[in-house]
Amino acid sequence: MARTRNPATHAVRREAFVDAAQRLIATKGYEAFSIQDVLDELDASKGAFYHYFGSKGDVLEAVVERMADAVEASWGEVMARTDITAAERLQGIFETSANYKNARRDLSLAILEAWLSDTNAVTRDKLRAMVRSRLSSVLATIIRGGIATGEFTATDPDGTANVVVALLLGGQEDAAELFVARQAGTVSYETVERHFAAFSEALGRVLGLPGSLWLTDPTTLRLWFG
Numbered sequence: 001m002a003r004t005r006n007p008a009t010h011a012v013r014r015e016a017f018v019d020a021a022q023r024l025i026a027t028k029g030y031e032a033f034s035i036q037d038v039l040d041e042l043d044a045s046k047g048a049f050y051h052y053f054g055s056k057g058d059v060l061e062a063v064v065e066r067m068a069d070a071v072e073a074s075w076g077e078v079m080a081r082t083d084i085t086a087a088e089r090l091q092g093i094f095e096t097s098a099n100y101k102n103a104r105r106d107l108s109l110a111i112l113e114a115w116l117s118d119t120n121a122v123t124r125d126k127l128r129a130m131v132r133s134r135l136s137s138v139l140a141t142i143i144r145g146g147i148a149t150g151e152f153t154a155t156d157p158d159g160t161a162n163v164v165v166a167l168l169l170g171g172q173e174d175a176a177e178l179f180v181a182r183q184a185g186t187v188s189y190e191t192v193e194r195h196f197a198a199f200s201e202a203l204g205r206v207l208g209l210p211g212s213l214w215l216t217d218p219t220t221l222r223l224w225f226g
Contacts (some may be wrong), residue, residue, distance in 0.1 A: 014052045016042055018066060021059045026107040030060060030114035057123040060114055064127055067111070071100050072134055079138065086146030091213055093138065098220045105223075112176055128169060135165045143207065153208025163206055171199040171215060182225050192225045 020041045024033040035049060035056055053059045078084075078092035101108040114120055115127070140161035146152035154160040178195060181187040200215050207213075 013048070014062075017044070017049060017052055017059060018062045022063045022066070022107065025060070025063060025110045025114075026104075029110050031117065035059075057120060060111075060120075060123060061126055061130075064111060065130065067100070067104075067107075068130060068134055071097050072138075074100060075138060079141070086142055086149065086151045087209060087213060089142050089145070090139070093142070094213070094215055095217065098216060102220055102223060112179065116176055116180065131169065132165050135168065136161050139164050146207065146209075151209070154206065160206060164203065167199065167203060167206065168215070171196075174199075175216075179224060189225060192221065196221060 017038060020038045021033070024037050024041065028037070035046070038044070038059070039046060039049060053062070074096040075093055078089055078096060081089070081092075084092065115124055136158075140157045143152060143154060143160050143164075144157035147154060147157060152160075174195060178187060178192050182189070182192065196214075196216050200213055203213050203215065204210075
């Protein structure tokens with residue numbers, strides 16, 4: 001007779017692996033931690049690990065997806081508000097996302113390390129697709145509202161959302177390279193400020209917004225690049 005599996009037990013055990021991997025990534029860095037470290041922390045077997053994950057990259061994806069779930073949940077309050085403009089709603093999405101990363105700087109830095117590694121190209125593509133799918137829908141909703149009120153002059157909510165996501169992903173990758181350059185002392189803080197100002201201006205133009213939106217507020221910019 002085939003052995004039945006308790007779904008609740010299965011879910012809890014998988015989450016234990018993700019918990020351990022997240023702690024290890026934050027404390028040791030992605031490149032330094034190993035699957036064996038995870039097994040040692042949980043006193044688990046390789047068979048148990050590979051029951052849920054095919055590789056170290058898979059557990060990294062699970063950690064990032066958990067982070068993305070938390071960030072997306074934080075958007076709910078912003079999206080539910082009725083007393084703000086579309087631009088303020090969009091700004092709120094950027095700010096809540098930044099606040100989540102700021103509060104978990106060690107983990108975010110470790111994820112950045114993994115993102116930049118040439119050995120993680122496949123994982124990076126998967127994570128990029130995950131970000132795109134999560135952002136596109138919420139941005140389209142915000143843009144549709146801004147068009148309806150005349151706040152944005154863009155005419156295609158879904159198409160514009162895709163353009164904005166592409167802009168954000170490009171800005172994220174450039175920001176990662178700038179972070180490394182700042183750590184090495186090869187670019188100035190003023191260069192970083194100009195970079196983010198240019199992306200913010202481009203975002204406003206794509207939306208047809210007379211004013212400007214800040215992708216990163218000054219406090220967050222100083223925290224990461226100062």
